[in-house]
Amino acid sequence: MLEIWGRPYSSNVIPVIWTANELKLEYTLQLAGGSFGKLDTDDYAKINPNRMIPAIRDGGFALWESLAIVRYLCDQYGAGTLSPADSHARAIADQWMEWSASKAFMPVIYLFFATVRTEPDDRDAEKIASLRDEAHAALSVLDEHLADRAYVCGNEFTMGDIPLGCIVYRYFNVNVDRPSLPHVEAWYERLSQRPAYQNHVMRFFGTNPDEWAALEKASASEGVI
Ligand SMILES: N[C@@H](CCC(=O)N[C@@H](CS)C(=O)NCC(=O)O)C(=O)O
Structure with missing residues (x-):
C-alpha cells in the first residue's frame, strides 16, 4: 500500500x-x-x-x-483527469505548480510564520504588512489568469490547482487584512466544495504557536506511528 x-x-x-x-x-x-x-x-x-x-x-x-x-x-x-492527457494542458498545470513554488509559497509561508507561529506580543506589524503585500502581488498574477477560467488549466480541476489551493487556504485564513482578489476568491470557493479539500486542506491551524502545536499533536491519531 x-x-x-x-x-x-x-x-x-x-x-x-x-x-x-x-x-x-x-x-x-x-x-x-x-x-x-x-x-x-x-x-x-x-x-x-x-x-x-x-x-x-x-x-x-x-x-x-x-x-x-x-x-x-x-x-x-x-x-x-488530474494529469491532463493533452500535452499543452499538462504543461500549463506544470507551469502553475512550478510558479506556486517559485513565487507564491514563500511570502505566504513567511506570513504564516510571522502570525500563527509567532507569539502575539512578538509579532512585527510592519513585517506582516510587507509579507501580505508580497503575497498579494504574487497572487494577483493568478487572479488575472483565473478571470476567464474556472480552474488553473481551464474548466476542469487538475493537479495544477493543488499546490496553489493549499497556499491560498493559508493566505485567506491568517488573521490579516487583505485586499480583494475576486477571481482567486471565486476559485477558492469552488475548491471549498471538494470533500478532499475540506477534509485535508481546510483544517483550522490555530491562531498562535500553542494552538498550532496542540493541533499538530492531536493529529497523531491520524497516522501510523
Ligand atoms: N522542497 C521540499 C521542501 C520540504 C520541506 O521543507 N519540508 C519541511 C516540512 S514543510 C521539513 O521536512 N521540515 C523538517 C520537519 O518537519 O521536521 C518539498 O517540497 O518537499
Missing part, C-alpha cells in the same frame, strides 16, 4: 495528502517530522536522504519533493 511520510499540518505534506484523497487512493500516513521525529533514522534516509518530509513509498518505489510526488501520483493514478 502507498505510504505517505509526513505530518498532516506541514505545508509541503498537505498537497500530497490532498492528492491521494482526490484520487481515492488507499494509503497509510507514517507520521514523521516535527515533534514526530524519525527523520534522523537510517531507515528514513533510505526513503529521503535529505531527511525532509514529505516522501512516499509506493511498493518498492520511493520518492521525495512534494511537487514531484503530486505529479507522480496524478500521472500514475489520474492520467487523463
Whole structure:
C-alpha cells in the first residue's frame, strides 16, 4: 500500500495528502517530522536522504519533493483527469505548480510564520504588512489568469490547482487584512466544495504557536506511528 511520510499540518505534506484523497487512493500516513521525529533514522534516509518530509513509498518505489510526488501520483493514478492527457494542458498545470513554488509559497509561508507561529506580543506589524503585500502581488498574477477560467488549466480541476489551493487556504485564513482578489476568491470557493479539500486542506491551524502545536499533536491519531 502507498505510504505517505509526513505530518498532516506541514505545508509541503498537505498537497500530497490532498492528492491521494482526490484520487481515492488507499494509503497509510507514517507520521514523521516535527515533534514526530524519525527523520534522523537510517531507515528514513533510505526513503529521503535529505531527511525532509514529505516522501512516499509506493511498493518498492520511493520518492521525495512534494511537487514531484503530486505529479507522480496524478500521472500514475489520474492520467487523463488530474494529469491532463493533452500535452499543452499538462504543461500549463506544470507551469502553475512550478510558479506556486517559485513565487507564491514563500511570502505566504513567511506570513504564516510571522502570525500563527509567532507569539502575539512578538509579532512585527510592519513585517506582516510587507509579507501580505508580497503575497498579494504574487497572487494577483493568478487572479488575472483565473478571470476567464474556472480552474488553473481551464474548466476542469487538475493537479495544477493543488499546490496553489493549499497556499491560498493559508493566505485567506491568517488573521490579516487583505485586499480583494475576486477571481482567486471565486476559485477558492469552488475548491471549498471538494470533500478532499475540506477534509485535508481546510483544517483550522490555530491562531498562535500553542494552538498550532496542540493541533499538530492531536493529529497523531491520524497516522501510523
Ligand atoms: N522542497 C521540499 C521542501 C520540504 C520541506 O521543507 N519540508 C519541511 C516540512 S514543510 C521539513 O521536512 N521540515 C523538517 C520537519 O518537519 O521536521 C518539498 O517540497 O518537499
